[in-house]
Amino acid sequence: PYTGKSFDEMSTTRDKHLVPCLKSYYKKPLLITEGHMQWLFDQTGRRYLDLFGGIVTVSVGHCHPKVTAAATAQMNTLWHTTNIYMHPKIHEYAERLADKMPGDLKVKQTVIRQTSAITYTYPRLAEKGVFHVPVQVVYFVNSGSEANDLAMLLARLYTKQFDIISFRNAYHGMSPYVMGITAHSTWRFDVPVAQGVHHAMNPDPYQGLWGGKHCRDSPVQTTRDCACSPDECEASSKYYEQLEEVFKYSLPRGKVAGLFAESIQASRRRGRHGVGGTVQFPKGFLKKAYELVRINGGVCIADEVQTGFGRTGEHFWGFEGHGVRPDIVTMAKGMGNGFPLAAVVTTPAIAEVLGQALHFNTFGGNPVACAVGLSVLDVIQEERTQENCKVVGTYFLQELAKLRDQFACVGDVRGKGLMIGIEMVSDRATKAPMNNKHFTDVWEDCKNMGVLIGRGALNGNVLRIKPPMCINKEDVDYAVAVLRKALQTHTDKAKRQAN
Numbered sequence: 001p002y003t004g005k006s007f008d009e010m011s012t013t014r015d016k017h018l019v020p021c022l023k024s025y026y027k028k029p030l031l032i033t034e035g036h037m038q039w040l041f042d043q044t045g046r047r048y049l050d051l052f053g054g055i056v057t058v059s060v061g062h063c064h065p066k067v068t069a070a071a072t073a074q075m076n077t078l079w080h081t082t083n084i085y086m087h088p089k090i091h092e093y094a095e096r097l098a099d100k101m102p103g104d105l106k107v108k109q110t111v112i113r114q115t116s117a118i119t120y121t122y123p124r125l126a127e128k129g130v131f132h133v134p135v136q137v138v139y140f141v142n143s144g145s146e147a148n149d150l151a152m153l154l155a156r157l158y159t160k161q162f163d164i165i166s167f168r169n170a171y172h173g174m175s176p177y178v179m180g181i182t183a184h185s186t187w188r189f190d191v192p193v194a195q196g197v198h199h200a201m202n203p204d205p206y207q208g209l210w211g212g213k214h215c216r217d218s219p220v221q222t223t224r225d226c227a228c229s230p231d232e233c234e235a236s237s238k239y240y241e242q243l244e245e246v247f248k249y250s251l252p253r254g255k256v257a258g259l260f261a262e263s264i265q266a267s268r269r270r271g272r273h274g275v276g277g278t279v280q281f282p283k284g285f286l287k288k289a290y291e292l293v294r295i296n297g298g299v300c301i302a303d304e305v306q307t308g309f310g311r312t313g314e315h316f317w318g319f320e321g322h323g324v325r326p327d328i329v330t331m332a333k334g335m336g337n338g339f340p341l342a343a344v345v346t347t348p349a350i351a352e353v354l355g356q357a358l359h360f361n362t363f364g365g366n367p368v369a370c371a372v373g374l375s376v377l378d379v380i381q382e383e384r385t386q387e388n389c390k391v392v393g394t395y396f397l398q399e400l401a402k403l404r405d406q407f408a409c410v411g412d413v414r415g416k417g418l419m420i421g422i423e424m425v426s427d428r429a430t431k432a433p434m435n436n437k438h439f440t441d442v443w444e445d446c447k448n449m450g451v452l453i454g455r456g457a458l459n460g461n462v463l464r465i466k467p468p469m470c471i472n473k474e475d476v477d478y479a480v481a482v483l484r485k486a487l488q489t490h491t492d493k494a495k496r497q498a499n
């Protein structure tokens with residue numbers, strides 16, 4: 001049992017000594033003292049089903065025994081050296097991670113020179129001047145923002161261009177560099193950011209100008225009708241034309257350094273508003289966007305911070321679902337199952353540009369982080385986590401679609417695998433967002449019945465479901481029953497108020 005400070009004592013400390021911008025969920029924030037797999041426990045021992053996994057940070061389960069054992073064993077051996085020395089874990093992990101890249105990226109190639117910090121992972125072979133590495137090389141860092149920072153730097157140095165494109169509504173991090181590609185007013189401070197950054201129209205088939213029932217690659221269709229066939233999505237071309245306009249009107253000589261895209265826009269809510277909300281691009285869009293960027297000299301960067309490591313079910317990486325092959329992949333969050341660990345994976349040719357100056361990251365690739373990362377990969381393989389995301393996620397989506405058909409306030413259910421969004425509306429036809437008070441009531445009700453869900457989107461009206469990837473069908477049944485009850489309570493109340 002928990003014997004630490006009381007809830008009230010901790011609230012006082014929080015108000016007094018933590019930055020005021022640190023927000024907490026729920027009218028009365030939860031004090032969480034323990035976690036096990038898909039479960040969280042508060043100070044009284046009450047159990048909650050965690051459908052938010054610390055914003056997809058917990059991938060294989062809270063305190064997964066195998067990951068905990070790997071971290072403990074490494075902590076008892078060696079915590080840290082920085083990468084000025086060699087240690088076995090970083091080499092093993094870099095190799096395993098590079099090997100997770102799809103298809104022909106696994107082909108070995110000969111690299112002639114060793115120049116950058118990135119290739120520290122192959123120093124012995126490099127001494128010989130010629131060595132074999134997987135086509136991908138890895139730079140370990142500590143957070144998603146750091147990874148995207150580095151990706152932006154790589155894109156600019158490699159292409160010798162400055163301009164970057166991201167999509168409105170995207171979230172790529174909070175460092176001053178990447179704050180600019182996070183395209184959302186609620187995450188903006190009154191300081192100059194986003195120099196040379198252009199935000200393209202968000203290809204959102206539900207709230208955007210174009211899109212309909214066949215547009216998304218999801219087991220559930222949008223409620224919006226469209227004339228497109230299941231294989232050919234007209235919305236894709238329309239949003240593509242908007243991207244072309246960015247090249248035409250905004251980019252110097254139409255040239256670009258890089259495009260950042262999440263494979264499914266995710267991210268979280270802060271304050272009154274939020275971002276993301278699990279927006280899925282129309283089928284075929286990203287492929288065409290990548291082609292356009294490459295024709296104009298840029299590189300394509302996949303932000304897999306939320307969509308990587310099998311979460312979308314069908315594939316290990318979210319970008320594979322779009323049939324694209326990025327030049328740079330950034331990853332974090334679930335990669336360390338809650339341990340600070342992130343990476344940039346790219347080609348040796350792109351990585352080489354870092355040899356132009358010194359580049360260093362004190363904690364990136366430390367032995368404990370690498371031991372954790374390796375054990376996460378082991379668990380994903382041994383427990384067939386990706387398959388679980390596909391099976392349980394598809395079942396979840398189908399059950400949620402039934403709620404959508406039952407309750408008018410559920411405007412849209414979308415997603416893939418265990419990356420799910422439920423957009424709540426006050427009017428199905430106009431898709432006006434459900435008002436904040438009503439949304440909060442439904443969301444708090446779920447918490448009171450023992451289910452923790454995230455929230456997101458510009459108007460904070462999307463329920464976000466991104467649980468630890470170990471949840472099962474019984475958990476889904478429980479969560480759907482809780483949601484059904486909360487929605488019924490809301491609907492009955494709205495009816496009473498209308499009469």
Ligand code: PMP
Nearest residue numbers: 143144145171172173267305306
């Ligand atoms: N990219 C995406 C898609 C994210 O969701 C986040 C975090 N919400 C980041 C980047 C930034 O990661 P971090 O908070 O670890 O800096």
